[in-house]
Amino acid sequence: MHAVTIAEGRLEWTEHPDPVPGSGEVLVRVRAAGLNGADGLQLRGLYPAPPGSPADIPGLELAGEVVELGGGVTRWSVGDRVMAVVGGGAQAELAVVQERHLLAVPDGLDWAEAGGFPEAFTTAHDALFTQCELTLGERVLVHGAAGGVGVAGVQLAAAAGCTVVATVRNPARRPDVEALAPGVTAVQPEGFEAHGSYDVILELVGAPNLPADVAALATGGRIAVIGVGAGARAEVPLLALMAARGRIHGSTLRARSLEDKAAAARAVERHVLPLLADGRVRVPLLDTFAMADASAAYERFAAGGKLGKIVLTTT
Numbered sequence: 001m002h003a004v005t006i007a008e009g010r011l012e013w014t015e016h017p018d019p020v021p022g023s024g025e026v027l028v029r030v031r032a033a034g035l036n037g038a039d040g041l042q043l044r045g046l047y048p049a050p051p052g053s054p055a056d057i058p059g060l061e062l063a064g065e066v067v068e069l070g071g072g073v074t075r076w077s078v079g080d081r082v083m084a085v086v087g088g089g090a091q092a093e094l095a096v097v098q099e100r101h102l103l104a105v106p107d108g109l110d111w112a113e114a115g116g117f118p119e120a121f122t123t124a125h126d127a128l129f130t131q132c133e134l135t136l137g138e139r140v141l142v143h144g145a146a147g148g149v150g151v152a153g154v155q156l157a158a159a160a161g162c163t164v165v166a167t168v169r170n171p172a173r174r175p176d177v178e179a180l181a182p183g184v185t186a187v188q189p190e191g192f193e194a195h196g197s198y199d200v201i202l203e204l205v206g207a208p209n210l211p212a213d214v215a216a217l218a219t220g221g222r223i224a225v226i227g228v229g230a231g232a233r234a235e236v237p238l239l240a241l242m243a244a245r246g247r248i249h250g251s252t253l254r255a256r257s258l259e260d261k262a263a264a265a266r267a268v269e270r271h272v273l274p275l276l277a278d279g280r281v282r283v284p285l286l287d288t289f290a291m292a293d294a295s296a297a298y299e300r301f302a303a304g305g306k307l308g309k310i311v312l313t314t315t
């Protein structure tokens with residue numbers, strides 16, 4: 001097979017041996033693989049693949065067809081349309097995936113949309129609903145809302161009947177974010193606390209927001225720290241956190257155990273796939289690139305100012 005390959009800090013399209021599915025694993029012919037911020041970090045040597053994932057083939061999410069079953073696989077058949085979050089190795093013509101990490105691609109969803117779905121929607125669903133126990137009609141703040149995880153979080157919170165305030169630093173993207181769902185207000189990042197208070201805050205930007213996040217918490221409010229691109233060290237007003245009886249959660253998806261990743265996949269299967277299947281949430285696409293042309297896709301991702309996923313596709 002061919003794969004996007006990290007070689008001395010550059011991306012190449014090179015040949016690798018075909019991967020072989022082991023017990024409980026499935027071989028997927030990859031049709032589409034979404035880009036994520038972690039891919040650029042891995043390229044720069046800042047985010048190595050976890051054990052069990054190829055060290056030199058990036059890619060955290062994929063969609064494609066099942067072409068071979070390893071021993072003991074019961075959930076899938078050859079020919080099934082599937083998608084998944086993986087620890088790495090998605091940006092390749094073939095990938096081995098644990099069967100319990102796979103989700104069925106709903107009828108009507110095209111490959112590029114499916115390839116851009118798993119990472120952002122699993123991250124957003126896990127942070128909002130599993131960690132922060134978001135519930136009907138709460139007031140939600142999403143920082144960095146025009147990005148992949150933000151677009152997913154805004155739609156999922158709105159689908160749960162929540163009022164959503166979304167910070168978006170590029171003014172041109174604010175109407176696009178408001179158009180994602182009814183009840184969404186897009187605001188500039190500066191002064192976001194004036195639109196609160198908030199029951200749940202999805203923090204996708206990082207440390208500089210934390211003091212005002214805590215100060216803007218409603219009683220019983222929860223903060224999920226998911227992205228720290230703007231900084232990872234914050235001074236937190238603990239008295240305000242105590243007064244709100246607030247909680248701050250943090251998590252990463254990639255480093256989780258096989259069991260924990262399977263649990264996150266089952267939660268998405270149960271609660272998000274029905275919304276995706278009937279169009280109540282969608283995967284906006286900014287652009288698609290041939291997988292062999294991954295460098296151009298990475299450059300577009302790094303340029304910022306986007307709304308929607310950038311997805312690599314195979315023929």
Ligand SMILES: NC(=O)c1ccc[n+]([C@@H]2O[C@H](COP(=O)([O-])OP(=O)(O)OC[C@H]3O[C@@H](n4cnc5c(N)ncnc54)[C@H](OP(=O)(O)O)[C@@H]3O)[C@@H](O)[C@H]2O)c1
Binds near residue numbers: 119120168169303
């Ligand atoms: N913990 C986990 O398991 C997990 C999983 C997935 C992602 N993440 C992390 O979560 C973050 C969001 O992921 P993503 O896929 O949504 O990334 P993305 O598509 O690159 O989106 C990031 C968004 O945040 C905005 N932003 C970045 N820096 C900002 C700043 N200093 N002030 C205001 N806005 C800023 C960007 O605006 P511009 O377009 O204007 O730059 C963009 O809209 C990333 O840091 C990513 O690494 C973590």
